[in-house]
Amino acid sequence: MRRILTEKDVEPAVRGGSVYAAGGGGWTDHGRKLGLAAVSAGVPELVSVDELSDDEWVATAAAIGAPASTTPWEMQGVDYVNAVRLLEEALGSRIAALMVGQNGKSSTLNGWLPSAILGCKVLDAVGDMRAHPTGDMGSIGMAGSVEETIQTAVGGNREQNRYMELVIRGATGRVSPVLRTASDMSGGFIASARNPLRASYVARNAALGGISKALDLGYAILDAEPKGPTAMIDAILAETKGSILVEGEITEKSVTYTPEAFDVGTLVIGRGDAAITLHVMNEYMAIENAGGERLATFPDIISTLSQDAMPLSVGELEVGMKVHVLHVPKGLLPLGAGVLDPAVYPHPEKTLGIELARYALEN
The missing domain is CATH 2.40.390 (CV3147-like)
Incomplete structure (x- = not known):
């Protein structure tokens, strides 16, 4: 399955992701900006894991923070791109594809802009179909591992001099809280690229097809919207x-x-x-x-x-x-x-x- 993501896919991704956001998962406006920037900057391509070689690297594109708009956060699209660049430099190898840790109002689209600019693919896989509070929940089994991995974070409120870039190595469960602290210090929301893993591991441990499911749900909601709220809720129930x-x-x-x-x-x-x-x-x-x-x-x-x-x-x-x-x-x-x-x-x-x-x- 290969699918070029276009402008018409942006709103369905945001709408479907918003249901799977489970009360969190970022912001709709942020998701729309990420998606539109991606399809304007390049050609993001959604692929299934079986289109990757077993030994190719897959990383998770994530946004870390709290979604209630109570903090002075600032996240720019370039922060997602630079987080992946930092990860590739630290890894010493190219990232073939980006998955996301969760679906959400914006998190469904976290990998689109780096894909468009850097040429990696958007993998049709998520760590968790719905949004969740800790990075470990989307880490596809790495939370309890002692294996060293790499995580990066980029972003922050520029006007308040909170911008930062971070590269950290260590066991996932140990270093994930460091990135959450960085998120708080940056203003409450920060871009991350984390946990590069071989595609063979992702194939066994990720929730495959998670992006497609969000898109399908979004299209169903949009199709029902002209008929009113009851039809929209019926569409959500039918799809989920x-x-x-x-x-x-x-x-x-x-x-x-x-x-x-x-x-x-x-x-x-x-x-x-x-x-x-x-x-x-x-x-x-x-x-x-x-x-x-x-x-x-x-x-x-x-x-x-x-x-x-x-x-x-x-x-x-x-x-x-x-x-x-x-x-x-x-x-x-x-x-x-x-x-x-x-x-x-x-x-x-x-x-x-x-x-x-x-x-x-x-x-």
């Missing part, structure tokens, strides 16, 4: 095979930005015995009912849709708004090795104060 878990009013919101560059807290929808609580760590990580029963847990897709059927991030939600909560169980998704790795769960469990691994790894 998910369901609307609850519809209701946001009655409480308690989410704060932490020095680790995470937005952490809870949202409550409804009141009394009918209330449900969404646990947030950048993205929606779990849902519980008023009795404490777990209704959904990462890596399930959990997304909030407005009354107009537009996916909303945590930062866009306010008390009094009415939303639909989309749920797609993990069994309906291609799962990367990162979300099946017990090593990725202790940190978010400690941060949120709830169990995740027991639910995420069952079955």
